[in-house]
Amino acid sequence: xxxxxxEFKRMAARYTSDLRHRGLIQRALKGYxxxxxxxxxxxxxxxxxxxxxxxxxxxxxxxxxxxxxxxxTKIEARGTRVFxxxxxxxxxxxxxxxxxxxxxxxxxxxxxxxxxxxxxxEALEHAxxxxxxxxxxxxxxxxxxEKPYHLVFPAMHLTRDExxxxxxxxxxxxxxxxxxxxxxxxxxVMRKNYCAADMGISGANFAVAExxxxxITENEGNARLSTSLPKIHIALxxxxxxxxxxxxxxxxxxxxxxxxxxxxxxxxxxxxxxPRQPGECDGxxxxxxxxxxxxxxxxxxxxxxxDALHCIRCGACLNVCPIFRNVGGHAYGTTYQGxxxxxxxxxxxxLQDWKHLSASSSLCGACxxxxxxxxxxxxxxxxxxxxxxxxxPSLSEKILYAGFVFIMRHPVLYRLSTRLAPVFFPLHRLxxxxxxxxxxxxxxxxxxxxxxxxxFHAYWNDKMSNRKARHGGN
Amino acid sequence: xxxxxxxxxxxxQFYPQVGVSMAQVxxxxxxxxxxxxxxTCCGQPPFNSGYWNEARAVAGHSLKTFAKSExxxxxxxxxxxxxxxxxxxxxxxxxxxxEARKIAPKVHEFSEFLVNILGVRDVGAKFSGTATxxxxxxxxxxxxxxxxxxxxxxxxxxxELVEMAEAETCCGFGGTFSVxxxxxxxAMGEVKCDSxxxxxxxxxxxxxxxxxxQIQGLLDRRGQKARCLHLAEILAQT
Ligand code: SF4
Numbered sequence: 001x002x003x004x005x006x007e008f009k010r011m012a013a014r015y016t017s018d019l020r021h022r023g024l025i026q027r028a029l030k031g032y033x034x035x036x037x038x039x040x041x042x043x044x045x046x047x048x049x050x051x052x053x054x055x056x057x058x059x060x061x062x063x064x065x066x067x068x069x070x071x072x073t074k075i076e077a078r079g080t081r082v083f084x085x086x087x088x089x090x091x092x093x094x095x096x097x098x099x100x101x102x103x104x105x106x107x108x109x110x111x112x113x114x115x116x117x118x119x120x121x122e123a124l125e126h127a128x129x130x131x132x133x134x135x136x137x138x139x140x141x142x143x144x145x146e147k148p149y150h151l152v153f154p155a156m157h158l159t160r161d162e163x164x165x166x167x168x169x170x171x172x173x174x175x176x177x178x179x180x181x182x183x184x185x186x187x188x189v190m191r192k193n194y195c196a197a198d199m200g201i202s203g204a205n206f207a208v209a210e211x212x213x214x215x216i217t218e219n220e221g222n223a224r225l226s227t228s229l230p231k232i233h234i235a236l237x238x239x240x241x242x243x244x245x246x247x248x249x250x251x252x253x254x255x256x257x258x259x260x261x262x263x264x265x266x267x268x269x270x271x272x273x274x275p276r277q278p279g280e281c282d283g284x285x286x287x288x289x290x291x292x293x294x295x296x297x298x299x300x301x302x303x304x305x306x307d308a309l310h311c312i313r314c315g316a317c318l319n320v321c322p323i324f325r326n327v328g329g330h331a332y333g334t335t336y337q338g339x340x341x342x343x344x345x346x347x348x349x350x351l352q353d354w355k356h357l358s359a360s361s362s363l364c365g366a367c368x369x370x371x372x373x374x375x376x377x378x379x380x381x382x383x384x385x386x387x388x389x390x391x392x393p394s395l396s397e398k399i400l401y402a403g404f405v406f407i408m409r410h411p412v413l414y415r416l417s418t419r420l421a422p423v424f425f426p427l428h429r430l431x432x433x434x435x436x437x438x439x440x441x442x443x444x445x446x447x448x449x450x451x452x453x454x455x456f457h458a459y460w461n462d463k464m465s466n467r468k469a470r471h472g473g474n
Numbered sequence: 475x476x477x478x479x480x481x482x483x484x485x486x487q488f489y490p491q492v493g494v495s496m497a498q499v500x501x502x503x504x505x506x507x508x509x510x511x512x513x514t515c516c517g518q519p520p521f522n523s524g525y526w527n528e529a530r531a532v533a534g535h536s537l538k539t540f541a542k543s544e545x546x547x548x549x550x551x552x553x554x555x556x557x558x559x560x561x562x563x564x565x566x567x568x569x570x571x572x573e574a575r576k577i578a579p580k581v582h583e584f585s586e587f588l589v590n591i592l593g594v595r596d597v598g599a600k601f602s603g604t605a606t607x608x609x610x611x612x613x614x615x616x617x618x619x620x621x622x623x624x625x626x627x628x629x630x631x632x633x634e635l636v637e638m639a640e641a642e643t644c645c646g647f648g649g650t651f652s653v654x655x656x657x658x659x660x661a662m663g664e665v666k667c668d669s670x671x672x673x674x675x676x677x678x679x680x681x682x683x684x685x686x687x688q689i690q691g692l693l694d695r696r697g698q699k700a701r702c703l704h705l706a707e708i709l710a711q712t
Contacts, residue, residue, distance in 0.1 A: 009655070009657075012657055012658050016658055016661035017657070022661065322643055322644045322646065322662045323658055325665075326658060326661040326665070327658055327661075359523075359655075360651070360654075360655050360658060361651065362646060362647060362648025362649075362651050362652075363522065363611070363648060363651075364611035364615070365615035366611075366642075366643075366644065382521075382524075385522070385524030386526050388524055389523065389525050389526075390526075393525070397523060397525065398525075401523070401525050404515075404519065404532070405520070405528050405531045405532055407514075408483075408514040408515045408517075408532045409514075409532065409535045411511070411512045411513075414515075418486060418487050421487060441652075441653035441654075441656045442652065442653055445660040445695060446660065446688065446691030446692050446695055447690070447692075448691065449687055451487055452490045455487055455490055456486045456490035456492075456509075457486055457513075458490075459490055459493070460493075460497075460509045460511075461511075
């Protein structure tokens with residue numbers, strides 16, 4: 001077991017035993033489910049919308065080279081500087097370079113999981129810049145020096161009371177349990193940060209090839225301020241964010257909001273196509289788009305799991321995942337939590353180090369059912385398991401399954417084993433739940449079924465010989 | 475109609491009454507039931523753990539065992555899914571791909587077979603009590619079975635069906651997952667058991683014995699009174 005796997009198990013045990021935490025997350029996500037279903041109901045046909053979304057993304061990803069080239073040409077034509085970063089380090093270096101060249105000291109950032117992925121804040125802070133998060137949830141986890149808990153709801157694990165105490169300790173505000181007041185406290189701090197910032201950094205939800213624009217979805221208006229007030233705007237965009245046409249957003253913008261947050265549409269949806277143009281009175285003087293690969297092209301080269309690049313990071317798969325709902329977002333130890341994280345992290349950060357996330361699933365398929373772009377998530381977990389075992393099988397499992405195969409291919413041995421089970425079962429009582437119990441992983445929390453005295457095949461044999469005897473006697 | 479029973483290994487060992495009940499119901503409905511004697515396991519444990527060579531070795535044995543069957547009815551939605559959905563995938567580009575593809579459409583889960591193939595809804599069963607139904611994930615999401623077991627239960631005289639809020643939520647079993655990550659598996663099961671408790675049902679019914687093993691194991695440990703029964707056990711009561 002790798003250190004990452006051990007840590008995951010430790011965290012999972014900790015969070016699953018925290019009933020308060022589990023209750024909090026389950027309740028929050030139940031509320032989301034109700035809303036999501038309400039707005040899904042407004043679609044004439046949700047499953048057709050999903051099908052269409054998946055086809056558009058298929059087109060985008062399977063012709064990524066063409067769409068990217070078009071996107072770059074179009075957006076550069078309006079004076080945007082585009083940098084294509086092969087790795088996270090290249091992207092960090094470029095952004096730090098721009099900051100240094102322009103003597104940037106203070107940076108305001110809107111929410112970006114891609115920035116989390118490459119550890120951008122740390123790199124900028126290391127270079128002497130101060131980075132302020134402007135998304136309320138991100139602002140809160142930044143104050144707590146924590147990683148985002150959920151890719152869409154970074155601070156969903158905190159109660160109002162905890163946030164009030166945090167603000168009191170960190171910002172010196174009076175305790176309050178009014179959400180409006182808490183927001184106003186954060187807002188006062190943020191307004192100052194916006195005005196002082198020399199640079200704004202954002203992610204992007206979509207990159208439209210046809211028009212050379214990025215699209216950002218948000219509820220707080222913070223991304224609009226972060227990207228328009230400072231004189232430099234840098235957008236960090238994963239190459240998979242491409243959609244071919246502007247009209248595709250008519251499908252994706254509401255879908256992202258409904259699937260991910262249970263909203264009909266988010267409050268603000270903005271398109272950015274370049275820096276301030278001649279004759280315009282506002283907007284940044286410089287606009288940089290950093291297109292990030294960071295092993296996405298390796299995933300692109302895998303025909304089986306290429307569709308994982310269709311992901312629009314809506315978070316729906318996390319919201320419905322019973323694993324996520326019980327262990328929470330911090331147990332994963334990854335940038336991307338939940339099912340999509342378990343699928344792609346092994347590709348982005350190494351299969352052997354992160355295969356335990358693919359193993360840690362009951363393969364229930366709730367994620368696949370929820371995913372608006374139809375990614376075959378739970379089957380990809382199975383494929384990751386297969387790839388991991390093929391590449392580096394575990395000795396104990398090899399031995400275990402060799403025995404298993406031998407017995408299961410020989411019905412006589414199999415029958416013998418079913419006869420032995422009732423004999424060994426009473427002996428098991430002696431060690432049940434103790435350190436010597438081979439079935440301890442089960443018996444610590446659950447009772448075992450009692451092996452039947454007569455197995456089904458024994459019953460059937462009896463039944464058949466009785467039937468024969470009767471017919472013979474007639 | 476000639477029907478072969480597929481009684482997965484753990485049902486054979488722990489829940490033979492499920493197989494007995496299935497045979498009774500099917501025979502009552504006029505099927506000619508047989509039980510291919512060499513059957514053991516569908517190969518799901520090594521398959522789900524990623525050991526596909528080993529899974530093929532076990533699954534290959536199943537392919538041979540059921541080669542002559544015309545219709546295969548499974549006592550477990552999960553093991554049925556293994557044969558129906560995953561065998562073609564498992565044997566892709568191997569010599570046995572043809573057999574795997576041939577067997578897949580012949581495999582049916584019990585309730586789906588009764589409702590969609592035999593076209594029965596009322597099997598003439600009587601059972602008194604209140605029950606809630608748990609949808610096994612494989613049956614629900616891989617095979618699309620949701621309506622069928624409920625149709626059958628609706629027609630059982632004396633039975634009151636109360637839906638639980640978390641009917642479609644995974645029970646946390648997941649095969650080897652349950653022992654590889656026991657704390658998560660147990661937490662998931664607890665959510666299920668809480669939802670069962672809310673309904674105050676006396677019985678938990680499912681078309682998958684593997685889920686019921688997890689649920690009953692937890693109910694017992696938590697001192698909850700509800701009893702788990704396979705759908706076939708209810709339908710066999712007259
Ligand atoms: S995998 Fe699908 S459900 Fe999960 S975040 Fe991505 S788009 Fe949303």
